[in-house]
Amino acid sequence: MIEVSGLEKKYGKLQVLENIDLEIKKGEIFGLVGLSGAGKSTLLRCINGLVLYDGGSLKVQGIEIQKLGKAQLRNFRKNIGMIFQNFSLLERCNVYENVAFPMKVWKKNSVETDEQVRKMVRLVGLEDKIESRPRQLSGGQKQRVAIARAMVTEPEILLCDEATSALDPKTATSILNLLKEINQKMGVTIIIVTHQMEVVEQICDRMALLQAGKIILKGEVKQLFLENSEPLRELLGRKLTFEPGVFIRILIENKSNYRKFFYELSSEMKIAYEICDGGIRNFKDGSAFLGTLKIETKDSDEFMRYLKKKKVLFEVQENGA
Incomplete structure (x- = not known):
């Protein structure tokens, strides 16, 4: 659906995006992650044609954005919805x-408008607030209005720029659940810009990590969390110090299975192990145990065969001396 190749963007002498290569599939939820100034919001604005890029290619549904004329670009944007951190609602207007x-x-004619507005207000769960003005709404309710407004023309792509950053954790989770529901019901492709890894963890299928205008990491969310590479650890604020031994990162898909796994590991393998870090993580397709084990065994290959037999995803993190 969206193909980005060798994309470049400068503001004066400042290189904001450098050699960006990316493919976003139709119907997926994709995360653009990074600290402030990484270039993720600029990339988002390139996708909807609000920012012109200096080099490379950016195609949406096979159309090179920068080759569109003004009228074509305006029509193109009709197929893209966008929500922001600050909601951007009209304060003098009610929800409807x-x-x-x-x-x-x-x-659009009044009949179609009324039908679509009520459909979207119902979708975001604000039927009882339809006559309310923004000042009468909570932050979460305001973002629901913004989502309904972005989706009222039923676009195929929804861009979310730090859409949950200003919300408390409980409200943020409810907004993420709403976006998942919209993705499932309407098949809309969603691109989320965020600096919060918990957002990516809960809702995204795949992600790209940007740093200083470059993509330094991209792939499936679960696999990247499993690999636990240094760039990801830095973003999460976690540093690992390995003592001698074998350290293995594991992911057990169903959270209800992890206690059984550790019980069987002790009884069947008869090896000493230590859980260095770990816990239940809430990914888009369900909860899973994700953690790092230190094992004491002379045959680590046998242990890895055991993990494969148990259908446990794993990555060797470090082999100590």
Whole structure:
């Protein structure tokens, strides 16, 4: 659906994006992750044509964005919805009027507008707030209005720029669950810009980690968490110090299975092990145990064969001397 190749962007002498290569598939939820200034929001704005890029290629559904004329670009943006951290609602308008705004911009008739607005307000669970103004709403409710407004024209792509950063954890989780529901019901491709790894963990299929305008890591979320590479640890603020021994990162898909796994590990393998870190993580497709084991065995290959037999995903982190 979205193909980015060798993308470059500068502001004066400042290189904001450098040699970006990326492919985002139709219907997936993709995370663009990184600290402030990494270039992720600029990349998002390149995708919807708000920012011109200096080199490379960016195609959405096979269309090179930068080759579109003004009228074509305006029509192209009709197929892309966008939500922001600050909600960007019209303060003098009620929920109905805010959600209806894009329909008026695109000169839709009143019958179609009313049908779509009520459909989207119902989808985000705000039927009882339809006459309320933004000042009467909580932060989470405001973001639900913003999502309804972004989806009222039923775009195929939804761009989310730090959409949960201003919300408390409970409200943020409810918004992420809503986005997952919209993705499943409407098949919309969602791209999420965030600096919060818990957001990526809960909702994204795949992700790309940006640093100083470059992609330094990309792939499936579970696999990247399992590999636990240094760039990811730095973003999470975690540093590992290995003592001598064999350290293996494991991921047990069903959280209810992990206690059984450790019981059987002790009884069947009869090896000493230590859980160095770990816990239940909430990924998009369900909860899983993710952690690092230090094992004491002369035959680590046998242990890895055991993990494969148990269908446990794993990565060797370090072999000490």
